[in-house]
Amino acid sequence: MIQAYALQAGLLVPVAVTGEGRDAAVWIDMASPTDADEALVEQWLGIDVPTRDEMNEIELSSRLYSEGDVQFMTAAITANTHQERPQIGSVTFILGAGKLVTVRYIEPSTFTRFAERGARTPLGCQNATSLLLALLEAIVGRAADVIEQVGGDIADLSERIFYPAASKASRRDRDFQLILRKIGRKEELLASLQDSLHTLQRVAGYLAYITDREKDHRHRIRSLSRDVTSLADYSERLSQKIFFLLDATLGMISIEQNAIIKIVSVLATVFLPPTLVASIYGMNFEHMPELHWTYGYPLALLAMVAAAALPFWYIKKKGWL
Incomplete structure (x- = not known):
């Protein structure tokens, strides 16, 4: 599916991918594109849209590269973080010819919310580059919200481990088993977020390199990079606390036994x-x-x-x- 947006008075306005909409479009979002969708965008913009297999390659040269004046940046983004089994997938950001193209095979809520917010409130974006920075800031902001929620959940788990409400040993054992499962899920979610933040840090560094002459973007890129770094450090501390709670839970189970x-x-x-x-x-x-x-x-x-x-x-x- 292809959804195109134009910037009108700072707002994101959906436009058609044919006719006059092609010239006005600034952001082309490709969600789980078919072969026909890829062929349409390639013919429209004259770029080579990476395939799903190419997006999932781990080499840095395959994730951050340029073809002429077109820049290709791939980052790992998390999705379904509110569910028991969160997802992580690659999203490619293509910047060139005054347009931003996003290629993804997952459904992060950030993209939908960003488009909805951009339709209501001016984003302060004048071109594709500033639109990309605003989208990356929204992705990092969403990651910060999820990490903050994980931190609160970890505090609740700590309370349940060290101050169990159940008085019977059999009930406490069942509670500890549930806590172990929750600890495993939180660690899985944190690991996905850490992978995502690591790739976003690379994207921010690459953006700083390619937009070195654009002074208006330098401050936002530096701020984005600092936010990603601080979130990565905080998530690492949370991960260490999760391992501590895991050891504590296993120790409590051993004491009960x-x-x-x-x-x-x-x-x-x-x-x-x-x-x-x-x-x-x-x-x-x-x-x-x-x-x-x-x-x-x-x-x-x-x-x-x-x-x-x-x-x-x-x-x-x-x-x-």
Whole structure:
């Protein structure tokens, strides 16, 4: 699908990709383009639109390059960050001939929101380059919102780990299992955001190089680069905290399991001596004088109680329970 936009009084206005719309269009957004869409844009602008496989190549030379006066920049962008399984995909920004072309096979909410906001509020953009900078700023702003939300979720997980609400050990174990799953999802999301920020940092550096003579853009590019760097540092700290919470959760689970095993071991130790006494007097040999005692039965019961009470008293005195 191809959606074209023109700048009119600072606003983004949808235009047709045929007729007069071609000349007025400043931003051409290609979402999951077909072969026919690629052929149309290539014929329209005289550029070679990269394929999906070419966009996913990891070499720096394949992600940031120029062909004549046309610049190609590919960055990893996250999508569906509000869902359990976020996505990350490559988005190529093509800048040339006074137009911005975006090629993507994912649906980040930033693109839709940017177009909607641009239709209501002037973006302060005069050309394709300033439009690209505004779009990148929106992408970085969205990443900042997601990272901030992840930070809040991590704080909630920390509260649940160190101050569990459940009093029963079985309930706490179930809670810890759920926490482990949430920790894994947050780490997956943070890893995707870190990959995205890393590629956006490269794009910002490349933009600084190709727009070196345009003073109006230098400040915005430097600010964009600083924002990306600070977000990358913050996400790295959050990632370290997630690993700490993972270790803490596993430690809590181990403590709960050890407590259960300790109780079982103490009970086995306490009831072993009475079992020994009962076993002795349950053998029924012929020559056992205790079998004929009048007080043999209560004495055996007393011996079993004493055999259980003494180990229990010793264990409590040592603080093992």
